[in-house]
Amino acid sequence: MVNHGREAVTLRAIAREVGITAPALYRYYDSREDLLRHLCDDICQDLEAELNSALEPLGGDAGTEQVYAVCRGFRRWALAHPQEFSLVFASTENVIGRRDTDGEPRVGDQFGKVFLDVASRLILKHEHPHGLAAPEPPEVLHADLRAFQQVLIKTVTARGVPVDEESLHLGEIFHLLQAWVRLYGHVALEVFGRFPFAVSDPEPMFDAMLGSIFIPMGIEE
Amino acid sequence: MVNHGREAVTLRAIAREVGITAPALYRYYDSREDLLRHLCDDICQDLEAELNSALEPLGGDAGTEQVYAVCRGFRRWALAHPQEFSLVFASTENVIGRRDTDGEPRVGDQFGKVFLDVASRLILKHEHPHGLAAPEPPEVLHADLRAFQQVLIKTVTARGVPVDEESLHLGEIFHLLQAWVRLYGHVALEVFGRFPFAVSDPEPMFDAMLGSIFIPMGIEE
DNA sequence: CAAGTTCAGTGAACGGTGTTTACGAAGTTG
DNA sequence: CAACTTCGTAAACACCGTTCACTGAACTTG
Structure with missing residues (x-):
């Protein structure tokens, strides 16, 4: 229907x-919004379930192939x-909600959990991917990045x-x-x-992009 | 109103x-869609005008600062x-139209023109940015990339x-x-x-991204 | 058991929407 | 003048979100 x-x-x-009938719905929801x-x-929740079921056959640990699986599953x-x-992902109404009060979770909530969880667990496992390649980001971003760091740590420790x-x-x-x-x-x-331009088959382009994202991070397929 | x-x-x-009155609009448009x-x-067209007016004080030639100006102008x-x-840029209705018949132009049409024009002119000027750094993309993409190449060439020669x-x-x-x-x-x-996560000020993050995109291409600000 | 209260759901109604239809009042052209 | 095109209107239809008064069943309470 959607x-x-x-x-x-x-x-x-x-x-x-x-x-x-339509008015009966107002017993359960305040409005259409x-x-x-x-x-x-x-x-x-559906997305989270689908991603988890794509992750299941790969085993519980965070391997490199899990990162690729999550990305491909998302696509x-x-x-x-x-x-x-x-x-969910391209709406100007901040329709994502869950609870507006408890603050943090954004990015489709459930998807964020799966993606960030897998990714950060992998980063933790690979300590210092191939040496110390990652350059320091500009100082202006440090405060925000440290906040993000806390979110990641909370996600993983949970x-x-x-x-x-x-x-x-x-x-x-x-x-x-x-x-x-x-x-x-x-x-x-x-x-x-x-x-x-009209891309005849975007899938290899997607895979090429995944490689150019993750291989420099030491996450090779 | 929009x-x-x-x-x-x-x-x-x-x-x-x-x-x-509302029905009179049907003299000019087939439907709301x-x-x-x-x-x-x-x-x-508004976007194109705004980008061009941001480009104007920088002079007619395609310099590196023009690429940054177009990207910042778009943001x-x-x-x-x-x-x-x-x-225009996040709608599932293929509302972009212009003419569906003449084929090629996508990506907000006018914006595509400005962005691709500046970028490809710059690439042409810098022949082989710092040596021959750009690696060959996978062969599966060559056909599509060559088609894109033709679009770019047509844009520039126009x-x-x-x-x-x-x-x-x-x-x-x-x-x-x-x-x-x-x-x-x-x-x-x-x-x-x-x-x-909540980004306090996304602008430096945007600038950092622009750098990490263009500096490896030899386009330094 | 009887009375009162809660709860889920209904039907009617209001103002708004996109769209179609029939119609009219101008302006143009022979 | 007559025919015709152009631009606009009013009325109507079906559908929309939302509100309100109301029913009937279920449950609680004396």
């Missing part, structure tokens, strides 16, 4: 589907559910893995952020068809 | 603004007009600058494509607030 776009998800259509917020949460999901992607502060270098964190920028950029461009 | 989002741009509101398509074209425009950005085929290496073209991925990725993430 397959036909955000505007197609109407209260009356939902009610018809559930077998009740509120309903869409919860819909986003459900979508995020696959986005292409298979463009409207959902658009709703899985029971103990972390010492200094094993996540700011340079690597900046790389991780750039990885998200490029992953998101490619997927969004593909979903919205905004590449500057 | 500032309040795509859904706020209603036929009756437009008609009220123009001083006519058609009107939105033309609106996208207008938005693209500035997107942040100042999030709804317009969303409409400005009167003659080009020989071989001065635009495929590696550089791939870099240019990755530059678009990262530029778009950062701007969209910022517009939609989908960075994985």
Whole structure:
């Protein structure tokens, strides 16, 4: 139903589907916007489930192939559910919610958990990927990056893995952020068809990008 | 009026603004969707004008600072007009149109022209940026990259600058494509607030990204 | 058991939407 | 003048989100 776009998800259509009338929905949601917020949460849970099921056959530990699997799973999901992607990841309404009060979680919440969890666990495992290659990011960013560092550490420790502060270098964190920028950029461009020319088969281009992101980080497939 | 989002741009509101009634709009547009398509074209023209006016004080030639100016101008425009950005650059409806028949032009049409024009002219000027650094992209991409190469050559020659085929290496073209991925990725993430943590001031992060994109291409600020 | 209260759901209504249709009042052209 | 195109209107239709008064069943309480 959301397959036909955000505007197609109407209260009356939902009610018809559930077998009740439109006003009855107001017993459960404050408004259409509120309903869409919860819909986003459900979508995020579906995405998380799909990513985890793509991760399952690879074993529990964080290996390099898990990073690639999460990225490819994200792309696959986005292409298979463009409207959902658009709703959760490309909406100006800050519809992502969960709880606006408890602060931190953004980026589709559930997806952020999976992606950042795998990535940061991998970074922790590879201590100092091939030497000390990651250059220091500009000082202006240090404050923000340190905040992000805390988020990552909290994410990983929540899985029971103990972390010492200094094993996540700011340079690597900046790389991780750039990885998200490029992953998101490619997927969004593909979903919205905004590449500057018609790409016949974007998949090898995606794989090439993944390599150029992760191989310099010491994460080789 | 589009500032309040795509859904706020209603036929009756437009008609009220123009001083006519809603059905009269059907004399000029086939449907609301058609009107939105033309609106996208207008938005693209505004963007092009803004970018060109940002380029003007830098002189006519393609210098390195022009690349940075276009990228910063794009970000500035997107942040100042999030709804317009969303409409043109993050919409699943292929609302970009112009003419669906004549094939090629995508990516907000006008913006593509400005960005690709400046970038490719610069690449042509710097022949072989610092040696032969750009590695060959995977062979699977060569066909698509060559098509993109033709688009670039056509863009540049349309400005009167003659080009020989071989001065635009495929590696550089791939870099240019990755530059678009990262530029778009950062701007969209910022517009939609989908960075994985709260970034206090994204501008230095944007500048750091521009550097890490262009400095390896030999385009230093 | 009877009375009261809560809860889920309904139908009618209001103002707004995109769109179609029939119609009219100008201006143009023979 | 008559025919015709152009631009616009009013009315209507179906659908939308939302509100409100209301019903009927379930549950609580005396």
